[in-house]
Amino acid sequence: MTQPLKVALLGCGTVGSAVLRLLDEQAADLTARIGRPVEVAGVAVRRPDRHPDVPAHLLTTDALGLVTRPDVDLVVEVIGGIEPVRSLLLAAFEAGKSVVSANKALLADEGGELHAAAAKAGADLYYEAAVAGAIPLLRPLRESLAGDQLRRVVGIVNGTTNYILSRMAETGHGFTEALAEATELGYAEADPTADVDGFDAAAKAAILASLAFHTPVTAADVYREGISAVTSTDVARAAEIGCTVKLLAICERVPGNGDGEGDSVAVRVHPAMIPTTHPLAAVGGAFNAVFVEAEAAGQLMFYGQGAGGQPTASAVLGDLVAIARNRVAGIAGPGVTSYAGLPARPIAETPTRYHVSLDVADKPGVLATVAQEFARHGVSIATVRQDGHGDAATLVIVTHSAPDAALSSTVTALREMPAVRAVTSILRVEGLS
Amino acid sequence: MTQPLKVALLGCGTVGSAVLRLLDEQAADLTARIGRPVEVAGVAVRRPDRHPDVPAHLLTTDALGLVTRPDVDLVVEVIGGIEPVRSLLLAAFEAGKSVVSANKALLADEGGELHAAAAKAGADLYYEAAVAGAIPLLRPLRESLAGDQLRRVVGIVNGTTNYILSRMAETGHGFTEALAEATELGYAEADPTADVDGFDAAAKAAILASLAFHTPVTAADVYREGISAVTSTDVARAAEIGCTVKLLAICERVPGNGDGEGDSVAVRVHPAMIPTTHPLAAVGGAFNAVFVEAEAAGQLMFYGQGAGGQPTASAVLGDLVAIARNRVAGIAGPGVTSYAGLPARPIAETPTRYHVSLDVADKPGVLATVAQEFARHGVSIATVRQDGHGDAATLVIVTHSAPDAALSSTVTALREMPAVRAVTSILRVEGLS
Numbered sequence: 001m002t003q004p005l006k007v008a009l010l011g012c013g014t015v016g017s018a019v020l021r022l023l024d025e026q027a028a029d030l031t032a033r034i035g036r037p038v039e040v041a042g043v044a045v046r047r048p049d050r051h052p053d054v055p056a057h058l059l060t061t062d063a064l065g066l067v068t069r070p071d072v073d074l075v076v077e078v079i080g081g082i083e084p085v086r087s088l089l090l091a092a093f094e095a096g097k098s099v100v101s102a103n104k105a106l107l108a109d110e111g112g113e114l115h116a117a118a119a120k121a122g123a124d125l126y127y128e129a130a131v132a133g134a135i136p137l138l139r140p141l142r143e144s145l146a147g148d149q150l151r152r153v154v155g156i157v158n159g160t161t162n163y164i165l166s167r168m169a170e171t172g173h174g175f176t177e178a179l180a181e182a183t184e185l186g187y188a189e190a191d192p193t194a195d196v197d198g199f200d201a202a203a204k205a206a207i208l209a210s211l212a213f214h215t216p217v218t219a220a221d222v223y224r225e226g227i228s229a230v231t232s233t234d235v236a237r238a239a240e241i242g243c244t245v246k247l248l249a250i251c252e253r254v255p256g257n258g259d260g261e262g263d264s265v266a267v268r269v270h271p272a273m274i275p276t277t278h279p280l281a282a283v284g285g286a287f288n289a290v291f292v293e294a295e296a297a298g299q300l301m302f303y304g305q306g307a308g309g310q311p312t313a314s315a316v317l318g319d320l321v322a323i324a325r326n327r328v329a330g331i332a333g334p335g336v337t338s339y340a341g342l343p344a345r346p347i348a349e350t351p352t353r354y355h356v357s358l359d360v361a362d363k364p365g366v367l368a369t370v371a372q373e374f375a376r377h378g379v380s381i382a383t384v385r386q387d388g389h390g391d392a393a394t395l396v397i398v399t400h401s402a403p404d405a406a407l408s409s410t411v412t413a414l415r416e417m418p419a420v421r422a423v424t425s426i427l428r429v430e431g432l433s
Numbered sequence: 434m435t436q437p438l439k440v441a442l443l444g445c446g447t448v449g450s451a452v453l454r455l456l457d458e459q460a461a462d463l464t465a466r467i468g469r470p471v472e473v474a475g476v477a478v479r480r481p482d483r484h485p486d487v488p489a490h491l492l493t494t495d496a497l498g499l500v501t502r503p504d505v506d507l508v509v510e511v512i513g514g515i516e517p518v519r520s521l522l523l524a525a526f527e528a529g530k531s532v533v534s535a536n537k538a539l540l541a542d543e544g545g546e547l548h549a550a551a552a553k554a555g556a557d558l559y560y561e562a563a564v565a566g567a568i569p570l571l572r573p574l575r576e577s578l579a580g581d582q583l584r585r586v587v588g589i590v591n592g593t594t595n596y597i598l599s600r601m602a603e604t605g606h607g608f609t610e611a612l613a614e615a616t617e618l619g620y621a622e623a624d625p626t627a628d629v630d631g632f633d634a635a636a637k638a639a640i641l642a643s644l645a646f647h648t649p650v651t652a653a654d655v656y657r658e659g660i661s662a663v664t665s666t667d668v669a670r671a672a673e674i675g676c677t678v679k680l681l682a683i684c685e686r687v688p689g690n691g692d693g694e695g696d697s698v699a700v701r702v703h704p705a706m707i708p709t710t711h712p713l714a715a716v717g718g719a720f721n722a723v724f725v726e727a728e729a730a731g732q733l734m735f736y737g738q739g740a741g742g743q744p745t746a747s748a749v750l751g752d753l754v755a756i757a758r759n760r761v762a763g764i765a766g767p768g769v770t771s772y773a774g775l776p777a778r779p780i781a782e783t784p785t786r787y788h789v790s791l792d793v794a795d796k797p798g799v800l801a802t803v804a805q806e807f808a809r810h811g812v813s814i815a816t817v818r819q820d821g822h823g824d825a826a827t828l829v830i831v832t833h834s835a836p837d838a839a840l841s842s843t844v845t846a847l848r849e850m851p852a853v854r855a856v857t858s859i860l861r862v863e864g865l866s
Binding site for chain 1: 451455459462463465466561567568569572573576577578579580581582647712715727728729730731732733734735736737738741743744746747748749750751752753754755758759762764765766767770772773
């Protein structure tokens with residue numbers, strides 16, 4: 001069959017332009033891989049006059065008209081945001097089209113509804129580009145690891161914050177200066193809130209957790225702390241204990257207590273110290289990496305470029321080939337499963353480990369008093385280092401794992417102890433054995 | 434539908450036993466993920482009395498009878514080797530069964546025939562476990578990167594040789610001692626030929642290259658050198674220039690000269706020095722990792738356990754879920770494409786870089802004479818280090834890229850030069866910028 005498959009492209013920014021270019025450059029290869037040529041049916045944009053590179057007859061402002069056009073087979077969405085995209089994609093499914101989306105916010109919040117609509121229509125929904133750009137990650141979770149039991153997925157999934165934290169470590173600068181540099185170099189957007197406050201990572205964490213644990217997880221289920229409170233002291237303290245600070249998206253299956261309480265899913269985004277020997281510690285700058293622990297497979301890591309027009313377009317085109325091959329075969333691929341329906345575990349009850357640095361009076365018995373405060377909250381201490389200087393001393397404490405609420409209430413209590421002059425650094429610690 | 438899908442298991446060694454155990458332990462999850470329960474229909478083994486853990490009524494020596502039984506839906510093959518497996522799988526396809534195989538030798542040599550048989554039968558053939566154990570790699574190449582153009586795939590895909598080379602670097606021991614240690618610890622088999630001489634890695638390279646370049650590549654197309662000739666001097670010299678020695682499987686698309694000569698595919702397995710800063714350099718012991726460079730996606734890396742019963746079984750079960758889901762949906766997934774049919778480039782014409790260490794007489798003009806010999810063969814030198822000691826000197830030379838034949842004939846010529854007392858180390862170098 002040589003009748004082309006027709007693609008509607010929604011949005012034509014950096015990623016959309018790269019998709020158009022690759023569709024053109026690799027037309028012969030794509031035809032051979034799919035079994036039929038792929039042709040762009042139209043490109044929906046808000047301001048057609050801003051896209052002089054796109055043939056004028058393809059441009060339209062009528063996105064709804066485009067996705068429901070009878071000759072359109074496949075829809076590629078690279079607009080972003082919730083509405084009007086949600087409605088457009090629901091309309092596309094209703095009209096029987098398969099969809100590729102790069103929209104993490106939408107998939108994190110409305111993934112369930114969209115998957116249901118796709119299944120009802122016998123259509124496909126893929127969104128590899130929504131998490132960690134070019135890194136093949138969602139397909140491995142959906143398919144390659146579908147015969148295994150996942151324990152944890154821990155990722156560096158936001159390049160902007162990773163760049164800022166890397167620069168803080170390299171230069172000793174504080175957050176504000178590092179952010180200013182990132183903005184100047186184009187690594188941070190003019191309004192960096194979505195990245196810096198962890199919203200972007202939280203959406204990605206929700207998507208990862210949903211697939212990893214066969215459980216619907218939305219961004220609202222994700223505990224979220226950004227990096228704006230990370231200080232140069234935190235970064236320096238991390239280095240002193242052989243760690244580095246990263247913004248992590250952590251998706252965990254927490255085993256039940258065997259006494260009526262079943263397994264639950266804890267999903268959180270926050271800065272944490274990780275040992276410099278951990279595979280994620282070496283992931284610098286704008287790169288992304290995701291570390292996966294599975295029952296049978298053991299430890300896996302996926303590494304690559306997490307953003308940018310070309311890498312994101314590569315992921316979009318991989319999905320496009322998949323839905324196109326299915327369309328040629330007259331089938332839809334398997335959807336995602338969410339049968340497990342595990343409850344979301346609140347951060348307060350999620351086991352974490354803390355690093356705490358304190359300035360204390362250098363008097364006998366201070367360490368004992370501080371240690372007692374940890375014990376009183378049921379928190380066990382893993383290591384303490386005490387450095388005296390004059391009449392003051394610094395205590396650097398790393399705890400064992402305890403419910404996050406116990407740890408944070410310990411810190412609150414420490415702040416009020418007369419012997420503690422200042423709590424100079426608190427950060428969670430991950431990846432210690 | 435609750436009618437179970439029936440699985441025939443061929444072989445029941447380490448991997449087969451792990452598959453059986455996981456099928457049992459994760460039965461409820463697998464049922465939910467697939468949409469129907471999976472049931473073991475039978476297990477074909479040579480000596481049933483050696484498998485007391487398997488229910489006796491499942492065991493059979495009649496593998497052909499088992500794979501063609503009308504009630505069997507899916508076949509999992511973990512026997513290994515070419516025959517009788519090839520015939521069994523062809524019979525399975527003819528009977529309409531879908532197949533999961535972990536058999537790298539078979540897929541490398543007979544992949545084309547098996548894929549054709551699967552396509553003819555409307556059945557699936559997956560073999561994620563054949564390369565790099567638990568690491569999701571073949572599915573990403575087949576699907577996730579199907580919209581991109583791959584340039585290079587470079588992998589550490591053999592744990593035994595990686596363990597031996599890691600130990601040589603750590604202890605300063607030679608190959609023989611390190612191999613003895615690996616054998617004692619169970620990291621090397623009693624007959625280590627397949628690993629040590631690179632046959633295992635070459636089969637995996639053929640599979641990777643076939644998928645990466647949409648071109649049929651068999652093990653016979655792969656240039657192969659093992660690690661038995663790697664000396665402690667090679668390892669020491671590597672360290673001196675900031676490198677480490679790894680056995681690499683390298684699959685490259687070599688661009689044509691634009692003058693009638695088209696692109697070709699160069700696939701090779703040999704030890705090489707790589708910079709310690711390269712992501713593959715840190716892959717130690719029995720771990721595997723594969724580094725991928727694609728036109729749009731850029732650099733990607735996949736890391737994890739490359740062998741062992743559990744990790745391999747995880748990959749087998751991932752494929753089993755895939756073919757089971759397809760069976761439930763009454764479809765077959767997309768096969769592999771080999772439309773590109775790129776010619777295999779002989780090693781002699783493949784561009785490589787060499788490191789060469791020479792003991793020379795410490796006389797004026799020796800360096801010039803040696804440099805001239807490289808120039809005479811059209812090989813350009815990147816760096817030279819000369820260390821004098823008494824009347825002798827050591828020259829350590831790293832070349833730029835040149836056809837491998839030019840490099841090896843340069844070395845042959847050097848060996849015959851009066852000024853050269855000995856060629857103490859020659860290894861190819863990869864991953865330098």
